[in-house]
Amino acid sequence: MKPRSKRLLLLAGAASLLVGAVALVLTAFQENLVFFHTPSEVVAGKAPTGRTFRVGGMVEEGSIQRQPDGLTVSFVITDMAQTVPVSYRGTLPDLFQEGKGAVVQGQLGPDGRFTATEVLAKHDENYMPVEAQYALDSAQMQKAAESMQQ
Structure with a gap:
């Protein structure tokens, strides 16, 4: 075999290994990627079904219902325009309460x-995830615009 053929064969082998490694990394990344959606996007059908994602907003006043088992909790997340009912089984963070910001991670049922498989509560009075704050502000502006049209 000529030296040139050996180099081409070696280069082709290295390129195929590189492509395989990149494909494995991208597959693992895609499986672990979690997107954030607002309640308005979830209600509009823009959120994925059968995939894990996050929903953020405010915990609606009067919506927290604890089951007798002490672990199962139902509540509603809102962006002041739309609401999403949430069920969670587990221990809630200490800062989780009605009227406060929260982000939940899980899947949307049929x-x-x-x-939810995870519930995150804000850690102080001034903090809210940027996406959640933007969603709340956008929903309030949309609601104000609709009320002005009526």
């Missing part, structure tokens, strides 16, 4: 109920 009945429209979001089953």
Whole structure:
């Protein structure tokens, strides 16, 4: 075999290994990627079904319902325009309460109920995830515009 053929064969082998490694990394990255959606996007059908994602907003006043088992909790997340019912089984963060910001991670069921696997509460009075604050502000502006048209 000529030296030139050996180099081409070696280069082709290295390129195929590189392509394989990149494909594995991208597949692992895609499986672990979690997107953020607002309640308005979830209600509009823009959120994925059968995939894990996050929903953020405010915990609606009067919506927290604890089950007798002490671990199962139902509540509603809102962006002041739309609401998403959430069920969660586990221990809630200490700062989780009605009227405060929260981000939940899980999957949307076929009945429209979001089953959370993780609940994140804001850590002080001034903090809210940028996406959640933007969603709340956008929803309030849209609601104000609709009320002015009526």
